[in-house]
Amino acid sequence: MQPYKEYQELLMNYIRPKTVPLGLCLLRSKAEIPETSMIISKISKVTPSICQLVSIARHEEIIIAAIRPYMSCAPGMICVGMIKIPNKNNKVLNDSFSDTDIGDISKGLYTESTILGHKLGKKTEIIEGDDFEAIIVAPLELFPIPPSIILQYASPSQVLKLIRGYVWKTGEPVTMSCTGRAGLCSGAIAECFNRDKPVISIPSGENQLGLAEDNEVIMAIPIRVLSHIISGLKAQEHIKMLKYPPSPYLANYSQLNTGLVPIAGKSYERALIKALIKYKNNESHL
Numbered sequence: 164m165q166p167y168k169e170y171q172e173l174l175m176n177y178i179r180p181k182t183v184p185l186g187l188c189l190l191r192s193k194a195e196i197p198e199t200s201m202i203i204s205k206i207s208k209v210t211p212s213i214c215q216l217v218s219i220a221r222h223e224e225i226i227i228a229a230i231r232p233y234m235s236c237a238p239g240m241i242c243v244g245m246i247k248i249p250n251k252n253n254k255v256l257n258d259s260f261s262d263t264d265i266g267d268i269s270k271g272l273y274t275e276s277t278i279l280g281h282k283l284g285k286k287t288e289i290i291e292g293d294d295f296e297a298i299i300v301a302p303l304e305l306f307p308i309p310p311s312i313i314l315q316y317a318s319p320s321q322v323l324k325l326i327r328g329y330v331w332k333t334g335e336p337v338t339m340s341c342t343g344r345a346g347l348c349s350g351a352i353a354e355c356f357n358r359d360k361p362v363i364s365i366p367s368g369e370n371q372l373g374l375a376e377d378n379e380v381i382m383a384i385p386i387r388v389l390s391h392i393i394s395g396l397k398a399q400e401h402i403k404m405l406k407y408p409p410s411p412y413l414a415n416y417s418q419l420n421t422g423l424v425p426i427a428g429k430s431y432e433r434a435l436i437k438a439l440i441k442y443k444n445n446e447s448h449l
Contacts, residue, residue, distance in 0.1 A: 168304040170393055177396045178324045178407055180317040181376075182221040183302045186310030186386075187352065189243060189295040193230045196297055197307035200226045204233035212236030213243065214347045214366075214373030217300050221316065222374065226301035236372070242348035243298070243356075244290030273344050286342060288354040312355050313384040314347075316375065322363060322382050324396065324407050329361055329388065331395030337382075339363040347373070347381060355383035361392075401425075 167186070174184050190196060203211055203219075210233050211219070220227050231245050240246045248268075269280030303313060315325065326337045339362060341350060350364030361384045366375035375381075384392065399405045404424055421431040 165309070166390075167306055167310075170389060171302065171304040173393055173396065174303075174315065177328075177400075178315075178317060178321040180315060180321055181379075182316055183224060183304075185217065185221050185300055185314040186303045186306035187217070187312045187314055188299045188306075188308060188310050189245075189290075189356075190297040190299060191294055193297045195308075196228045196230075196299060197226070199307045200228040200299055200301075202228050202230065204230060210235045212368075212372050213239040213298065213352075214369040214375070216298065217314065217347065218369075218373040218375075220300040220302065221314075224302050224305070226299065226305050226307060228297055228299040230297045231295075236368075238345055239348035239368075242287070242289045242345050242353045244292050244295045244353075245298070247293045269344075273342070283342060283344075286340070287344070288340075288349045288357060290353050290356055310386050312352060313386060313389055314351065315382045315384065316379045317382065318378050319380055320409070321407060322380055324405070325361075325382050325384070325392055326363075327399060327405060328392040328395030331398055332391040335360075337361050337363060341365050343367055351381045351383040355385060359385050359387075361385070361388055 171184055174180070196202060203209060203216065209215075211229060212235050213229075214236075216227055216229050216234075219225070231240070234240060234245070237246065237248070241248050269283050270277045274280045274283055299308075300314075301307070303310070315322070317325075329335070329337055338360070339350075340354070341364065344367055346364045346367035347369050350367075351362060354362045354364070361382060364381045364383065366373065366379060366381060369375040370377075402424060403410065404421075421428045421435070424431070
């Protein structure tokens, strides 16, 4: 379907991650779940968190979906717009996460006081409201409908390749904010959804629930941006200095020759030669 199979193959080839890139969609109605999806409540009594659902999709490489009444982990569901957080009187608020009792539920877990909890809440990215009834996650090449977001778990060096592909086509940096909470649901999914730009996040609760490994980070990519990243990776394929895995230069074996880098390398080399001549001339006067 579409170029998703080709995109997955190219990503696996260019950055060599341990697990496949995933597509993710938040659905407003369970009726939108494609027939090819496994709905977890129909095949298991497990009520998964979002990070567990993502883990199933990426390790078993299947199309998996979950419906709101048969899920767990309220913080994650709040972050992705599946439920709202109640206030002290159990009245569900329509305001943003930062205007609710986030301070109370953070105190003693993420912050030492309610005041700091509210401060944290203002920095916690969420998709406001409870408009989404279901979520579907699957390997990119299997995704049965156009996904909204691509999730790639990889090492920092592998994610660096994706960043370079994005920068090649846009000239923009990829940002990251980390609070140590809801790394997948807030830091990756909600932030990418709200800002419509690639973001990087560190798994947090996912280390306990979703089998995320110590050396893994997450890059969340809007589907509209993925083709730009792929194009950038293709364009940089011939640049040896940017390949993965890298070929290290050993100080006692060879020297870094930026002059071999197309276009930009020649500018670097001219700058270096000019600087060295200047410094050597200065030394001769000492």
